[in-house]
Amino acid sequence: MEENNNNFEPRIIAFVCNWCTYAGADLTGTSRIKYATNVEIVRFPCTGRIDFMLLLKAFAGGADGIIISGCHPNDCHYTSGNFHARRRWMVFRDMLDFMGIDIERIRWSWVSAAEGAKWADVVNDTVNKIREMGPYTEYKKAAKFLEEEKICHE
Amino acid sequence: MSKLSEKTAALLSEGTVKLIIGYEQGTEHPRPAFCHTPEDCERLIFNDECKNNLGVYLTKKEIIGEDKIAVVGNYFVIKTVIQLNRENQINLDNLVLMTVDGDEVVTFSSIDEMQQYVDTHEPAPNEKVLAAIEKIDKMSREERWAYWKNALSTCVRCYACRAACPLCYCNRCIVEDNCPQWIEPWSAPLSNMEWQINRIMHMSGRCVGCGECAAACPLDLPIGILTKKMGIDIKQTFGGWKDGSVLSTYSIDDKENFIK
Numbered sequence: 206m207e208e209n210n211n212n213f214e215p216r217i218i219a220f221v222c223n224w225c226t227y228a229g230a231d232l233t234g235t236s237r238i239k240y241a242t243n244v245e246i247v248r249f250p251c252t253g254r255i256d257f258m259l260l261l262k263a264f265a266g267g268a269d270g271i272i273i274s275g276c277h278p279n280d281c282h283y284t285s286g287n288f289h290a291r292r293r294w295m296v297f298r299d300m301l302d303f304m305g306i307d308i309e310r311i312r313w314s315w316v317s318a319a320e321g322a323k324w325a326d327v328v329n330d331t332v333n334k335i336r337e338m339g340p341y342t343e344y345k346k347a348a349k350f351l352e353e354e355k356i357c358h359e
Numbered sequence: 360m361s362k363l364s365e366k367t368a369a370l371l372s373e374g375t376v377k378l379i380i381g382y383e384q385g386t387e388h389p390r391p392a393f394c395h396t397p398e399d400c401e402r403l404i405f406n407d408e409c410k411n412n413l414g415v416y417l418t419k420k421e422i423i424g425e426d427k428i429a430v431v432g433n434y435f436v437i438k439t440v441i442q443l444n445r446e447n448q449i450n451l452d453n454l455v456l457m458t459v460d461g462d463e464v465v466t467f468s469s470i471d472e473m474q475q476y477v478d479t480h481e482p483a484p485n486e487k488v489l490a491a492i493e494k495i496d497k498m499s500r501e502e503r504w505a506y507w508k509n510a511l512s513t514c515v516r517c518y519a520c521r522a523a524c525p526l527c528y529c530n531r532c533i534v535e536d537n538c539p540q541w542i543e544p545w546s547a548p549l550s551n552m553e554w555q556i557n558r559i560m561h562m563s564g565r566c567v568g569c570g571e572c573a574a575a576c577p578l579d580l581p582i583g584i585l586t587k588k589m590g591i592d593i594k595q596t597f598g599g600w601k602d603g604s605v606l607s608t609y610s611i612d613d614k615e616n617f618i619k
Contacts, residue, residue, distance in 0.1 A: 257560055258533075258541050261553055278611065288609035291618070296563045296606065298617060299592040300556065303495065303585075305504025313618040327619075343504060347548040 215269040215335035217244045217328070220259060222252045222275035224282040225317045232321030240325035241332040244272065251275065253286030257297045260311065265348035270310045270335035272327060277315040287315075309334075310341060363405055363431065366457070366464045368397035370429055376455055378423060380416055381431035382409040391416075405431060405459040412569040414439030414525035417449050429455035431464075434480055435569035437473050439525045442567055444470060445604065448528060485570065488587050495584070507552065513578050514551040516544070520558060520582055523575035526565050533557055559585050564593050564605025 221227050227248050233240065249255055252275030263271055273294070281287045294313060301308050312331045316324045346353075367379045371394065383392035383402040389409045394400045413432045416422050417440070430436060440456055443449045456467045458476070467473045495503055518534070521527045534542050534554060542557065543550035558572075566586045573583025593605055596614070 258553070258557065261556065262541075265549060278615070285609060288611065288613070289606070291613055291615060292609050293560075293606055294617070295596055295613065296589070296593065297560060299596070300559055300563075300585075300589060302500070303503065303588050303592075304507045304552065304556065305498075305500050305502070307500060315618060343501075344549075347508060347552070350548045351545075 213336060213340060215243050215332055215340070216267060217241075217270045217272060217331055217335065218263040218268040219244050219246045219272040219274065219328070220249060220252075220255045220263075221246055221272075221316075222254075222282075222287075223248050223250050225276035225280065225315075226274040226324065228318035229316045229320050229324045232318065233324045234321075236321045238321060238325045240328045243332050244328050251281065251283050251286035252290040253281075253283065255290060257293065260297075264306075264310075264341060264344045267345060269338075269341045270312065270331055272312045272314065272331055274314040274316045274324075274327065277317055280317060306344065307338075307341065310338065361403070362462065362464050363459055364400045364403050367394065367403055367429065367431065368400040370455065371395075371400065372397045375427065376429040377426035378428040379403070379431065380413050380423075380428065381405070382411070382413075403431065405433075409433055410569075410571075410574065412436055412439060412523070412525050412567075412571045414443065414567075415523060415571070417443060417454070417525065418528040425453075427453045427455070429457060431457045431459070433458065434477065434482055435567055435571075437467070438477050438567040439569070441470060441473050441477065442526060442565060446526075446565075485583075485587075488570075488584055491581060491584050492588050492591070495588075508548055510581055511551040511555060512548055514546060514554075514580055515578065516546050516551065516554065517577060519575040519577060520572035523571040524562070525569075525571070526562060526567070527558070533561075555582060555585060558582075559589050562586055563589050564597075566590055 221230065227246070230246060252273070255273060260271055275287050275290065276282065278287060298308050312327065314327045316327060367381065370376050371379060379394040379400060381392050381394065381403040382389040382405060384404055389404060389406070391411050391413055392402055394403065412435050413430050414436045437456065437458060440449065444451055456473065458465050465476070467476065495506060498506060521532065534544065542553045566589065568587065568590055570583045572586060576582060597605055
């Protein structure tokens, strides 16, 4: 699988909620389950706190894929944070797709504090998928446009 | 003297209101008119060419002051007033909302009346915008990305789209936030796109669809397509969502086929 992409190792940013997925990821570690190391976890108080701009910033900053995960519906520590977040993502996904941003690179998931094995699966799955898709160059190119322009003129 | 001028002049001379915002004939198109005296009201006109969304002034105290005012608006102004009222941005006691329906001057006395008018007088959708949306929908993802990157690349970030929008009323906009700097303030491919994404996301479910953002754009960027598309998507996803606040509420039954 690495033949096409010169040993491309995807960089994945995971935005997770403190109460479920972060604890779930912790469980993955304490259960000694091995999973891909390409993921960088960013902990949030709730999925409702995950601003859509953070996703765009992650892509601009060099992420090839994004995982967003939190408590299952009805399990939110703040009762309704994940419901609000879900609704925001529904709208956001439609718009990203219309603007041609690759929503296949964003993985949404619910991982509870007890689902350590599921977290490993989610990460491995995403890493494999992004590895096949290759680096997200078009977005990075847009983000670095001005820097590269300067080099051209010099 | 037209019925509209008579009625509005009467409001001013009675002292019911201190200011009337309506439309007057401009050089090419009708433009917003501010009438402070009964004589000013003679300039007021109303026809299908009156497109400006006068709702944009309703949240600007420096323009309308604290006194009671009257607005002679089109369909979208009425829709805007309903939405602004829902968001607690205006005081209906200080506002006389009027429109012209055929030959009649209609004065609304309650939100229910406005809602009824809005429900029964929906204008025909803009075929050009719908055709453009269809065209973009048919493209592949890469083509869509290239299209928008190219289309928004000439944006000079004048924020006319923001200024013309009656629902963009934040005192401090996200583009003026620099700690953290969410969106780069200069014109660049990504920040131009990020600005539009933010604008659309903040408008989602609230946009009244007047198209003033696109009309105000000095570069004629196709940004009206984005707000329209967002409106269509929300209608499809959430059905005929009436109360306007799609993102400030939720339903336990929302679809989650994308969450695995």
